[in-house]
Amino acid sequence: MARKSVNMTIVVRNxxxxxxxxxESFLAMMQKLGKDGSSRWLxxxxxxxxxxxxxxxVQIDEGEMHDAKVFPGLEAVDGIWTRSGEFRLDPDIIASxxxxxSASKPT
Numbered sequence: 427m428a429r430k431s432v433n434m435t436i437v438v439r440n441x442x443x444x445x446x447x448x449x450e451s452f453l454a455m456m457q458k459l460g461k462d463g464s465s466r467w468l469x470x471x472x473x474x475x476x477x478x479x480x481x482x483x484v485q486i487d488e489g490e491m492h493d494a495k496v497f498p499g500l501e502a503v504d505g506i507w508t509r510s511g512e513f514r515l516d517p518d519i520i521a522s523x524x525x526x527x528s529a530s531k532p533t
Contacts, residue, residue, distance in 0.1 A: 429521065435485040442477045467514065499523050 438449065452470050459466055472478045482494040497520050500506060507513055 432487050435491070437483045437491070439481045439483075441480045445473075445478055445480075469512065497523060499527075 438446070441449070449470070452468060455468060459468075483491050484494050485491040500515075500519070500523065503519055503523075506515065506519070
């Protein structure tokens, strides 16, 4: 089953310049891996007790701009948080959660 492609606009406010450059590099690497057809884990350190205090808003396609939120049910997924405290997200987990939600809805 082909997955629907969407356009996403991301606005990040209150981010120090060095963290903005790091986030841009992170997104550029995501793009490069996609172009190369290569799958890898990418990590981004959120220095929440330091200077990382962003305000993030997103818009998907022509929907409303809204504060970023964690996908419902995601934090309960076994293994999403590693023992070392890393949050690791494979986008296929979101697809699986969406399919479970769709399958449980009455038609």
